Amino acid sequence: MQIKQFEYKPLSHYSYTIISEGKMAVIDPERNPQQYYEHAEKNNAKIVAVIETHPHADFVSSHLEIQKKTGATIYNSEKLGADYKHQFFDNENEISLGETTLKAINTPGHSPDSITVVATKGKETVLFTGDTLFIGDVGRPDLREKAGNMKSKREELAEMMYKTVTTKFSHLPDNSIVYPAHGAGSLCGKSMSDANKSTLGDERKNNWAFQKQSKEEFIDTLLDGQPFIPSYFGFNVDINKIGADNLKPSIAKIPFFANTTAKGLIVDVRDEKAFKKGHLKGSFNIQAVSEDSKFETWLGSVIEPKENFTIVVESKKDKDVILQRVAKIGYESLLKQIITISDENLETSPKLDVQDFKSNPNNYTIVDIRNKSEVEKASFFKDALSHPLNDLRNTVEKIPTDKPIIVHCAGGYRSATGSSILQSKLKNIIVYDLSDAVEDFK
Structure with a gap:
């Protein structure tokens, strides 16, 4: 059983591949599937399965695109109510991947349709816990009150999470490797560790959710102090339930214009110094100059999913990278154009003494x-x-x-x-x- 973890740092997202005897499964893939294709080719493996642990709120998945290209079967919980062709993957369902067996455990709490994937080969056990179990934390229970096919109140989901933590992992050994879908910095939890993996034994010892406490104490702790919910989260849940359009044709439709101006909602992604020196009137400066910056999170928090907008870049060479980043949260459907601006008729920002x-x-x-x-x-x-x-x-x-x-x-x-x-x-x-x-x- 060969496992590879892929990280997309701006969204603190982990996706995974499992290869066993020439067959490969992809778990919780990000919007751009190219890295999974390259990994399969490098290892002479065929992608036969794509597993969604739940319909993600903070990024758009490429599960449907991978299915279209490779013919792989998409697996997810029956409770998800997916609109694309798929097979149910719930309690006791199994997938044979060479000599590796993948089983599903229904682990509601972050969402009512969450599953954990248990991969075993011989004495080796690996858990892909999605947004149910993080390193040092569990998934927040308040994202599905307004989005998704199955809506649940946060108190109900918090109670489900308590049951999940106290009953759903009890039969698994301490040496089970835990691979979550997110790490520190994600808004899908509040106190995640910087570590990218753990063991179930370590989580039982160190994760607050596994400590002895009443159900009421657990629920109070889980609900208290959760971070804000970005505007785009419900939008992404709905996209992932339907299945996103293929990435390349989706971003290829966005026009580019050089040295021009624009009206309406404008997002200037340049460095703050360049923005303050001169920008189009009314622009919002959401910087995307660093590979690790939280551009996607703030784009999807400041701009509502019903709003169309223009993006200003420093030069044409920045266009493709920005399009890829915008598409991580499905906002290419809202993007009217990408432009560069001239030096004329620009506003400046005052400098503080x-x-x-x-x-x-x-x-x-x-x-x-x-x-x-x-x-x-x-x-x-x-x-x-x-x-x-x-x-x-x-x-x-x-x-x-x-x-x-x-x-x-x-x-x-x-x-x-x-x-x-x-x-x-x-x-x-x-x-x-x-x-x-x-x-x-x-």
């Missing part, structure tokens, strides 16, 4: 755009107003405008987006980005 701010903080209105849970743990400024970035477009009118405004986050990435939103929405008001100078105030 940090020393003046340090000396005269009361002369400014300070807006803290960190998540609610971050603010509850620590505040950098006593009088800062909390307006989390994911909801800032809706709360901007509540921000006082009698003083210049300073926007801050925890490190500088999000404040570039937040300050650009306020600059767009608040006319004739000076808006500053504290950026990475926030480090001086920690």
Whole structure:
């Protein structure tokens, strides 16, 4: 049994392949399937199965595209209610992959249709736990109240998760390897470890969810302090239930125009320094200059899945990478065009005199755009107003405008987006980005 883990860092997503005697299964694949094809070819293996542990909320899966290209069978829970051709994979169902046996355990809690895949060969046992069991945590239970074929209240799912943790893994040995679908940084849980795998024995010892506690204590802990839910999560659940269109033709339809302008909703993905030097009026600066930046998360949090938008890039060579990233969350269907801009008729962003701010903080209105849970743990400024970035477009009118405004986050990435939103929405008001100078105030 040959297992390979694939990581997509911006979404903290892990997908997997299993190869046994020339046959390969793909588990929870990301939007671009090319890496799985290349891995199969390199190992002289045939892709015969694609397994979805649940309909993912934070990324678009390529399960349907892989099926179309390879003829592989898609497996998922009957409870998912998938609209594409598939086979049910629930309790006691098995898949033979060479000399490896794959079994399904229904493990509801993150979603009502979640499964865990148990792979065995000889004495070796491996668990692909999807968003049910993470390293150090379990999946959040509050994403399916408004999305998906089967809707469940968070309290009901939290109770399901308690039953899953206390009963569904008890027959499995401590040395079972645990491979989750996400790691630290994902919004599908709240306290995940940086580790990319574990053993069931270690999770029984160290994961809070396995410790002795009442059902009520478990549910209270699970529901408390969960992060915000990005706007695009329900949108992705629905796409994954239907099955996404093939990637390449989907992004090939997006036109590119050089040295032009645009109206409507504009997302400028350039570095914040280039954006502040000159940008189209009304643009939002959601940076995508780093391979590890959380661009997809913030694009899908700031822009609603019903909104069409234009993207501004630095140069044409950035187009293909940005299209791939936009498609990770299915937003290529909302993207009207990608453009570069000329140097004419651009707006600039004012530069903050940090020393003046340090000396005269009361002369400014300070807006803290960190998540609610971050603010509850620590505040950098006593009088800062909390307006989390994911909801800032809706709360901007509540921000006082009698003083210049300073926007801050925890490190500088999000404040570039937040300050650009306020600059767009608040006319004739000076808006500053504290950026990475926030480090001086920690």
